[in-house]
Amino acid sequence: MQSDVAWSRLRELILDGTYPPGARLTEMEAAAALDMSRTPVREALRALTADGLVRPSGRGVVVVALEPGDLDEAYQVRSALESLTAELAATRQREGRIAPADLVTLRDVATATANATADGRLAEAVVLNRRFHRLIAELAANTMALHALERIWDQIQVSTLRSLAPPSRPAHVSGQHEELLAAIAAGRAEEAARIARAHVLDTRAITHSEEAQA
């Protein structure tokens, strides 16, 4: 369906920074850019509005720019949800409902993320980091939580892309990934929940301090 194509392509363009926060976008422009008529583009823009990636502004829409306060809110929600998914994933592991291969994949992604970060391949690190957290959410086998998280991740990604900077303590972040992985692999649900919550809030704090530096 062209409507879905329009949605995913526009979403992609927003998430990779081609349309940065604040960028203006009209039905007609987008229709011309994607070479389709206004109708499917119109539906896509409405969907993106519902997703919180753009917001109506006079004529057309603009890519949202979350203010620091809104970002804090987003991280709070993300923290609550990832705490839940980590707990659920660990519980499922304890119950033997998780395939060993999935845990291997998770470890691989964690390693790749650490390497990319250490090497300064930041764009790649962002993708891998998100994949790491997504894999955990998938292991939790809770589609509602996964969907809610996708929305939050998208919104956070849009508003932090421009300030791409290496984490001040890369080893710290990687260490937390390792701890989280270990807790899940061991089926320690409560610990996994605690680590996930702390890790997400830590990530926010790091971004904060780097904003302050800038």
Add this chain to the structure above:
Amino acid sequence: MQSDVAWSRLRELILDGTYPPGARLTEMEAAAALDMSRTPVREALRALTADGLVRPSGRGVVVVALEPGDLDEAYQVRSALESLTAELAATRQREGRIAPADLVTLRDVATATANATADGRLAEAVVLNRRFHRLIAELAANTMALHALERIWDQIQVSTLRSLAPPSRPAHVSGQHEELLAAIAAGRAEEAARIARAHVLDTRAITHSEEAQA
């Protein structure tokens, strides 16, 4: 905008059970029922699909019927989010950022909910109960959490409307509301979070046992 009108009217019809889970719905039918053209109705149906209230099914859409397993997932997410909003509300209260009148309103709604439940005015009790939880989410001042909760509440409401039965222990539910209220009013954030989480999961358990009875 007619598109929004269509969305809210259709949403209302679904949430109040006029279109029960499983009901089929086509663009043309809905357009005729709402007396507007297919275009705005079409957009509304897409939005409702994104909201998880209907899902495409062959031609047209059907109102979603969450299976028990999906309901469990929904309650898990709801529990995580309400735990967060309760914690945030309590924290804001401790910081003196909550108007006393808002707490009075919250208490009034809690009382009204308890009365409606005790009197067997179930439809009313559902509305009041939701308003109680919503007020807390508003006190938390986290719009993302509020939006995510609205979605979850909608989905849960649709799939539990038909099994409207008085809670087996109404005093228990009302008591939990009181405890939650007290924790927030006293600014005890951690306790509020704990009570909220337990209360939501309790609600789910009650529904479960009543399903079992039926």
Add this chain to the structure above:
DNA sequence: GTGGGCGCGATTGCATGCAATGCATGCAAT
């Protein structure tokens, strides 16, 4: 020079036409 008001033009929102699609129904053949 600045503030306010007015008019024009771009852009949206809705309606409808048209073609494509997929589902249901019925018929035929085994």
Add this chain to the structure above:
DNA sequence: ATTGCATGCATTGCATGCAATCGCGCCCAC
């Protein structure tokens, strides 16, 4: 009788026309 297929039709998805709207710029007055 049941299954497979073909045909017709309801319904969707997209394109485009048309009217209403809103923003923007310009001009005038102060």
